[in-house]
Amino acid sequence: MKEIISIAPGRTCLFGDHQDYLGLPVIACAISRSIKLTAVPNDAGLFKINMIDIDQLRIIPIDQLYDNLAPRDYFASSLRVLRRYGCIPNSGYDITITGNIPINSGTSSSSALLVAWINFLVNAFGVDPEITPEFISKMGYLSEVVEHGEPGGMMDHYSIGVGNIVHIDTRDPFSCTVIGTELNGLITGVSGIPKETIGLIGDLKGNALMAISTIKEHFPDFDLNKAEINDLDKYLNYLPDRLSPFFEAAIKNHHYTKKALIEFQKPILDLKKIGALMNEHHVVLRDLLKITVPRIDAMINAALNAGAYGAKIVGSGGGGSIVVMAEPGNEAPIVKALLDAGAIEAYAVTVDPGSRIQ
Incomplete structure (x- = not known):
C-alpha cells in the first residue's frame, strides 16, 4: 500500500x-x-x-x-x-x-x-x-x-x-x-452559464431517434452512417416539420465530421480548413438544434472578429463553453476578445495524453 x-x-x-x-x-x-x-x-x-x-x-x-x-x-x-x-x-x-x-x-x-x-x-x-x-x-x-x-x-x-x-x-x-497528438492554437472560452445535460440531451436524442425511425418506415434499408448531405431533400419530404431539424442536424454534423477526419489524416494540418468546418458545425448546433444562448453567440462572434479561424459551442449546450481554432501565436487577442464578450474564463489549451497514474 x-x-x-x-x-x-x-x-x-x-x-x-x-x-x-x-x-x-x-x-x-x-x-x-x-x-x-x-x-x-x-x-x-x-x-x-x-x-x-x-x-x-x-x-x-x-x-x-x-x-x-x-x-x-x-x-x-x-x-x-x-x-x-x-x-x-x-x-x-x-x-x-x-x-x-x-x-x-x-x-x-x-x-x-x-x-x-x-x-x-x-x-x-x-x-x-x-x-x-x-x-x-x-x-x-x-x-x-x-x-x-x-x-x-x-x-x-x-x-x-x-x-x-x-x-x-x-x-x-x-x-x-x-x-x-498535437493541435496548436486551441482556446477554451467558458461562458459561466451552467450547461444543461440530462434533460437537453434526452430531448434532442429522443427527437432525432423519432425522426430516424420515421425515415426507416419509408426506407427500410436507411443507414444513418451512410446517408449523404445531398440526399437530405429526399428524406425531409417524409418528415413532419417538427422533426426535420433534428434529422437535418444529424446528417449535416456527420458530414462535417467526415470532412474534418480527412483533414486530421493529412501530414500537415490546415488550421484554416479545420476552423471553417468548425464554423459550419456550429451553425447546425445553433440554428437547427438551438443549443446556444446569447452569451455563447457573443463569444463566438467576438472570437471570429478577433481573427479566429473557427469557433463552436462544446457539449450538450444551453450554456457551457466554446472551443476556438486560432493561428498559433495569436491566442492572446482572441482570449481578450472572449473576456470582453462576457466569458468568465478564456485560455489557450494543449492536447493532453490522457488519464494516467503519476
Missing part, C-alpha cells in the same frame, strides 16, 4: 456534438486542464473523499455494495460496476481531489473525476482484465451512462481515458483511434 496519484484531463469536442448517442462518429481531444486525485492509505476501512474545490467530504465504507443508486452518484456506480470485473476494495484510503477544469462548463469535469477515481481503484485493488486506457474508458462509460440509464454517449470517457486527439466510431463494433 502506498500513495497513488491519479490524473484525468478534461476534454473538448472538436466535431460531432450530439452524434455519439446516435451511433455516429466524434472527433474530440483531451485538453490540458485536469482533475488530480491523491490517495493515501488509512486503517479505517473507509474511502474518505475530500473534494476541496467544492468543499465536500464523502465517506464510503469499502464494503458498501450499493444495491440502490442515487441519481448521478458516480462514485457508487463505478464501485458497483468494477466489482463485476474483479475489483474488490480491501483497504481504506484518504483521498484528496482538486482540479482546474471549470465545473458544469461542457469540458467534462464530472467525467474526468469519474475516470480519475476508476483509474485509482483498479490500480489500488486490481481487476481481472488488463488495465488499458480503453478499459478505463469503458468502465467510465458503463458507470456514468449505462448504470444510471442516462442519455449520453461514449465521447467523454474515451477522449479522457485514451487522450490525445481521437476519432471515436460509436457503432458496434466500437473503435477509438488516436489521430493526432
Whole structure:
C-alpha cells in the first residue's frame, strides 16, 4: 500500500456534438486542464473523499455494495460496476481531489473525476482484465451512462481515458483511434452559464431517434452512417416539420465530421480548413438544434472578429463553453476578445495524453 496519484484531463469536442448517442462518429481531444486525485492509505476501512474545490467530504465504507443508486452518484456506480470485473476494495484510503477544469462548463469535469477515481481503484485493488486506457474508458462509460440509464454517449470517457486527439466510431463494433497528438492554437472560452445535460440531451436524442425511425418506415434499408448531405431533400419530404431539424442536424454534423477526419489524416494540418468546418458545425448546433444562448453567440462572434479561424459551442449546450481554432501565436487577442464578450474564463489549451497514474 502506498500513495497513488491519479490524473484525468478534461476534454473538448472538436466535431460531432450530439452524434455519439446516435451511433455516429466524434472527433474530440483531451485538453490540458485536469482533475488530480491523491490517495493515501488509512486503517479505517473507509474511502474518505475530500473534494476541496467544492468543499465536500464523502465517506464510503469499502464494503458498501450499493444495491440502490442515487441519481448521478458516480462514485457508487463505478464501485458497483468494477466489482463485476474483479475489483474488490480491501483497504481504506484518504483521498484528496482538486482540479482546474471549470465545473458544469461542457469540458467534462464530472467525467474526468469519474475516470480519475476508476483509474485509482483498479490500480489500488486490481481487476481481472488488463488495465488499458480503453478499459478505463469503458468502465467510465458503463458507470456514468449505462448504470444510471442516462442519455449520453461514449465521447467523454474515451477522449479522457485514451487522450490525445481521437476519432471515436460509436457503432458496434466500437473503435477509438488516436489521430493526432498535437493541435496548436486551441482556446477554451467558458461562458459561466451552467450547461444543461440530462434533460437537453434526452430531448434532442429522443427527437432525432423519432425522426430516424420515421425515415426507416419509408426506407427500410436507411443507414444513418451512410446517408449523404445531398440526399437530405429526399428524406425531409417524409418528415413532419417538427422533426426535420433534428434529422437535418444529424446528417449535416456527420458530414462535417467526415470532412474534418480527412483533414486530421493529412501530414500537415490546415488550421484554416479545420476552423471553417468548425464554423459550419456550429451553425447546425445553433440554428437547427438551438443549443446556444446569447452569451455563447457573443463569444463566438467576438472570437471570429478577433481573427479566429473557427469557433463552436462544446457539449450538450444551453450554456457551457466554446472551443476556438486560432493561428498559433495569436491566442492572446482572441482570449481578450472572449473576456470582453462576457466569458468568465478564456485560455489557450494543449492536447493532453490522457488519464494516467503519476
